[in-house]
Amino acid sequence: MTHQFKMGEMFDGALLANAPRVRLSRRGIIMGLAAGSVFPFVSGCTTNAATGDSQLLLFGDDQIASMAATAWADTKAQTPQTSNSKLKSRVLSIWDRTINGAVKEGHINPGTQWDVAVFDTDDVNAFVMPGNRVGVYRGITELTENDDQLSSVLGHETGHVVGKHAAERMSVSTAAQVGLMAGQIAVASSDELSKYGSAIGALGGAAIQFGVILPYSRKHELQADRLGVDYMHQAGYDVKQSVRLWELMDSQSKGQRPPEFMSTHPDPVRRAEELRSYINARGYALI
Numbered sequence: 001m002t003h004q005f006k007m008g009e010m011f012d013g014a015l016l017a018n019a020p021r022v023r024l025s026r027r028g029i030i031m032g033l034a035a036g037s038v039f040p041f042v043s044g045c046t047t048n049a050a051t052g053d054s055q056l057l058l059f060g061d062d063q064i065a066s067m068a069a070t071a072w073a074d075t076k077a078q079t080p081q082t083s084n085s086k087l088k089s090r091v092l093s094i095w096d097r098t099i100n101g102a103v104k105e106g107h108i109n110p111g112t113q114w115d116v117a118v119f120d121t122d123d124v125n126a127f128v129m130p131g132n133r134v135g136v137y138r139g140i141t142e143l144t145e146n147d148d149q150l151s152s153v154l155g156h157e158t159g160h161v162v163g164k165h166a167a168e169r170m171s172v173s174t175a176a177q178v179g180l181m182a183g184q185i186a187v188a189s190s191d192e193l194s195k196y197g198s199a200i201g202a203l204g205g206a207a208i209q210f211g212v213i214l215p216y217s218r219k220h221e222l223q224a225d226r227l228g229v230d231y232m233h234q235a236g237y238d239v240k241q242s243v244r245l246w247e248l249m250d251s252q253s254k255g256q257r258p259p260e261f262m263s264t265h266p267d268p269v270r271r272a273e274e275l276r277s278y279i280n281a282r283g284y285a286l287i
């Protein structure tokens with residue numbers, strides 16, 4: 001049984017141009033199991049202190065950060081970064097201020113270091129990768145009408161970090177795979193397993209493909225939207241602009257070239273509505 005995915009959409013839709021297709025094979029799973037890279041980390045559900053959600057987390061932050069290192073290096077190698085120092089410093093300062101909002105909210109540790117890249121392409125997109133890596137494309141800085149709207153994008157991305165959405169998504173995918181394979185593993189001889197014993201991390205590699213390619217669930221997206229608004233509010237940005245952002249996305253989605261952000265963030269009208277009622281309920285603004 002082999003699953004095949006195109007390495008096209010990752011995290012919040014970072015595009016890896018010309019990236020190879022990734023195959024997740026039965027052998028990969030067996031290798032991972034034999035190498036002991038799975039079961040030692042099984043610790044059941046944990047509660048996310050920031051969101052209060054109970055999550056299945058098979059991977060620690062450090063593990064997924066190192067698994068994402070290659071994907072991040074590839075993205076930076078394949079995508080030009082802006083040489084526009086004004087744009088770069090604008091993005092950095094909005095990022096800093098938004099993150100500071102998350103720090104004030106008590107969701108991000110003060111002094112956390114981030115690697116922020118501003119890519120010089122028309123893609124209307126932004127993403128975070130495990131390991132505090134942030135990608136922002138020039139296209140989304142041009143679509144957004146003001147700093148508040150860009151903060152809303154970055155706050156949303158920060159929401160994915162705080163919600164540990166990548167780790168949860170990878171964990172659920174891995175658990176499903178391991179479950180599917182369990183019958184076959186049980187009958188595999190120990191000789192067969194030990195042959196692969198040195199392949200540490202094989203399943204980790206496969207798991208991150210699952211974790212990064214699938215879009216986040218609707219639940220994760222809406223949670224990231226809400227957290228993003230909390231951080232904007234703490235940072236002193238105009239939270240109403242988050243609603244305007246989704247209206248903009250909606251109007252763009254009917255055009256010739258819908259924003260890439262839309263492929264992993266569907267349903268802009270509903271999101272605008274949900275944000276509006278959240279903002280009203282929190283008393284951040286009346287809209």
Ligand SMILES: [Zn+2]
Binds near residue numbers: 221224
């Ligand atoms: Zn998202």
